[in-house]
Amino acid sequence: MADAPTAPYDVIIIGGGPGGYNAAIRAGQLGLRAACVEMRETLGGTCLNVGCMPSKALLHASELYEAASRDFAGLGIDVSPRLNLAQMMAQKQESVNGLTKGIEFLFKKNKVDWLKGRGRLDGPGRVTVEGPDGTVTYETRNVVIATGSEPTPLPGVAFEDGKVVDSTGALSLASVPKSLVVIGAGIIGLELGSVWRRLGAEVTVVEYLDRITPGMDSDMAKAFQRVLTKQGVKFRLGTKVTGTRVVKAGVELTVEPSKGGEAEVLTGDVVLVAIGRKPFTEGLGLETVGVTPDARGFLANDHFKVADGVWVIGDVTHGPMLAHKAEEDAVACIERIAGKAGHVDYNLVPSVVYTFPEAAWVGKTEEELKAAGIAYKAGKFPFSANSRAKINHETEGFAKVLADAATDRILGVHILGPQAGEMIGEACVVMAFGGASEDLARTCHPHPTRSEAVRQAAMGVEGWTMQA
Structure with missing residues (x-):
């Protein structure tokens, strides 16, 4: 067994994904002595290595390929594209490599130690890491569990490589x-x-x-x-x-x-x-600190805390299983450890499907509002009536704004259309400040842009939508 450092860490994070690496970096920024345990050869977790980032690289490349094959001729661009799948995969991996190296740089910049290997709890204030250099037990004042999730298996279906x-x-x-x-x-x-x-x-x-x-x-x-x-x-x-x-x-x-x-x-x-995906908690030594997952495998928490000196963030605890939610958890959790205020409003965590067109939403759906007995008004605007969407031949979809019938406070925004994932951020900001549909409707938007469809939907809540 290799020797561990004599001085304890302020915090050790188990898992180097979006939750884990953001927690480690924030800890370093706040002056905490921090380490992050990651068993992959690269940092970034599922998201950067085999999830969000590589999938978006392929979505972008395949969208351009289809546009060149199907749409360019109508725009007056004559081409004959040929698929080079090997190069498409290579550029995907090149992008991923750049991102993971960027996290390594940020660790060094913020004096975060990367403990390479598989980590587990070994009683209060102790984390054991099994890595290439042997097994080492580290002392720490706090542990943050950020081990993320893994694909949910389907009974009767066995995985077979390539099939x-x-x-x-x-x-x-x-x-x-x-x-x-x-x-x-x-x-x-x-x-x-x-x-x-x-x-x-x-x-x-x-x-x-x-x-x-x-x-x-x-x-x-x-x-x-x-x-x-x-x-x-x-x-x-x-x-x-x-x-x-x-x-x-x-x-x-x-x-x-x-x-x-x-x-x-x-x-x-x-x-x-x-x-779907399920929390990854196997072999973490949770029993050594008196922590037990619930029936679905999640670790319930009280403002990220699950036991004295033990915290949990990201997919392994409740809330949307999304990378950006894990990032928000990470910052809030570390700030609580550092004695600051930390909070995440899961109602304001947006979701995006990066197809074409994109689908994005934040807040409540109409079904949820009806089930809760909340009176609301809805404004809806189609991209077929949006000038920029018409010019770009991207007219599928719509924007919809849901607002409280009495106070006009925005309760939910739903966008199906081009660049919906970029536009939903505007809704998040307005909702975070308790804004009304009228606030959004009376905010000047540049013309011609797709974002005007969101404004028009807000105008529609009170029935004064103006067609393009």
Whole structure:
């Protein structure tokens, strides 16, 4: 066993993903002696290495490829694009490498130690790291658990490299499959399904529920499904997958109606299992500090605290399982450890689906407001009436603003359209300050921009929308 430092750390973070590395950097900025335990060869966790970042690299590249193949001629640009999948994968990895190296630089800049290896709790104030240099136990005043999540397996479905894959495998297929079956109509499944459809695959999405994107406003979800269907994605909703079998022709899936009925077999060259993610807590030594996950594997917390000197952030605790939520948790948690105030309003954490068009939302859906008995008004504006969207031939979708019927305070904003993920930030700011739909409606927006659609939707709450 190697020797540990004699002086204890102020905080050790277990996990180097968006929650972990942001916690470590903030701790260093506040003058705390900090270390981050990460077992991967690179920092950044799932998000930077095999999640958010590589998927966005492929979404961007595949969107340009499809535009060049389908749309450029109508704009007066004659080209004959040819797919070079190896180069597309190489540029993806180059981007990822640059980002992970950037985190290493920030660790050094803020005097954060990277403890390479697998970390676990070893009683109060102790973290043991099994790494390339042996096993070392470190003393620390605080531990932050930021171990994130992993793909949820599906009973009856066994993964097989290149045939039955999770999101990580779908990011590095060696060739474009003729047919891809996606199990799960959530954000990950629809994004990766979109990538491979653009590159030439026939994509079928199988979903247990009778709708896509659970958690999204149903009005927007229905419109979103129509757009994706028009693009060529096939949907089998209300359908349960009971098993898979790899055969010479590809992969056979046994499916049946979710509410009961006769089984049938679907066949695809590749199957992507994307039914969600679950907290990663295996082998963390939680029992040594008296912490037990709940029935779903999450670690419940009291303002990020789960035991004396033990804190938790990101996907491993409750709240949206999103990288930017983990980042917010990280800053708030470290500031609490440093004796400052730290808080995250999960109602103001936006969600984005990075397809084309994008879908983005923050706050309450109409279904949630109705279920809670909250009286509200809605304003809605289509991108087909937005000048910039018309000029760019990007007219699918709409913006919708939901506001309290009595106070006019904005309760939710939902955008299906080009660059929706960029525009939703405006809604987050207005809502964070308790703004009303009239505040947004009377704020001058540049013309012509897509953002005017959001303003027009806010104007529509009181019925004074002006068409482009």
